[in-house]
Amino acid sequence: MFQKPSIPRGTRDFSPTEMLRRNYIFDVIRRNFSLCGYLPIETPAMENLSTLLGKYGEEGDRLIFRILNSGNFLAGVTPGTLSAADSSSVSQQISEKGLRYDLTVPFARYVVQHRDEITFPFRRYQIQPVWRADKPQKGRYREFFQCDVDVIGSDSLLNEAELVQIIDRVFSELNIKIIVKINNRKILAGIAEMAGAGEQITDITVAIDKLEKIGRDGVRQELMQRGIASEVIARLEPVINLSGSSEEKLEELKRVMAGSEAGLKGIEEMEELLGYLAMQPVKPSVELDLSLARGLNYYTGTIIEVKAADLPFGSICGGGRYDDLTGIFGLPGVSGVGVSFGADRIYDVMLRLNLFPEQTGSSTEALIINFGREELPTLMQIADTLREAGIAVELYPESVKLKKQFSYADARMIPMVVIAGSNEIASGQATVKNMKTGEQTAVILSALPSFIREGKLS
């Protein structure tokens, strides 16, 4: 007896139907990326821990999968730490590699390492899996794909505007209604500064990021728990709770933040970005949301988050500007901005909303019935001709009874069946059956490719 095989928690197999649908998502995303001139790269699944650690905050470090050193990984462990059961020191000594946690940090590493080959501003996209040792839930996996687009080496806010445009195009092509929220870390810094707690910006942003989820009172409690003085909270609240259009919020903010250099800079950037967005022929609707903070602590300017309008599902796309991510790897002064599409969540949203086009269920366009040895040369000839014409066909591999071959076509959702037995072959024809309508037509062999192609369209 074998034990039933299984896969690690939070990982998944993708079967053909799922893959065809996933590829449909990837194709839309990839096409829109390259439409704006972004170039593809890939980086290794594993990175040195020195590259990964310290970039995502304390929580992020905990969620990085670590890879045990090869060979006798205990050889270098000092006996003291082992007997003290000090897991953090031991792990430093037995593991020096980890699975990548996102695509942005490996990209920054890549840019630094390849700076000689790169022409700036560098626009790249990257579609690869990432791994997080999180506890899985619905829409939250331990292995999932991110689709990143970034521009590095350009301060222009035109890049932000273009990314919003890409977001808009991708999701409208996928038929997902979205809410795009933007904010700016400099504005958040300004708010913290004006409230008299510039040092505690991280605690403040993490707390106000939860506004939508836990409400005003919840945020107040969260701030107190994080040790923010009550007079600071009192000054924060009116700002966080600003309402009205993005423009109105910005006007109000200007007044409040007259004394904060960072804050004013943030407002200026936001106004510039909104101005660019208004210039776009197709105007994406974005909303300035002062409660949007985002956890990753390398963001320094614009931050963007996208949610599905029809489903509460967490964010399906997010990103922002990072002014000095490459600085950590020894290349300071290079600013970048990018967003990441969460393919797996997009898939889940589309599945729930029933948004996948029907044809993503199958890829074969025609099945050729196998009649046996006599007819085989002709059937193989037909298959070859159709494939030359760019039509995806299968020749059933065994000459079993027709019922079985037709059921196969039915189960596989193959739209056309080519029937060429001795009768048809004798007259230089084949019978083509449309599986949807049940209609059968006799077609001269030479006309077969065009007939099937037309049938595909109808």
Place this chain on the structure above:
RNA sequence: GUGGUUGUAGCUCAGUUGGUUAGAGCGCCAGAUUGUGGAUCUGGAGGUCGCCGGUUCGAACCCGGUCUUCCACCCCA
């Protein structure tokens, strides 16, 4: 990482206070129909009751552990 939750046929789920051979629907296979799928009818196959251990004369059912699912916190795509 903390707390909770779920697990019975390929799928969706029944399963009485622990009591003999664990059921249904759908799907699958075969036949009715030896050149025709989706409808109908007939028959059939398919289950270590997630896994390991314990309690018991006896466990799908009770207890412990473990894995998995989902939920909340945390965080995030």
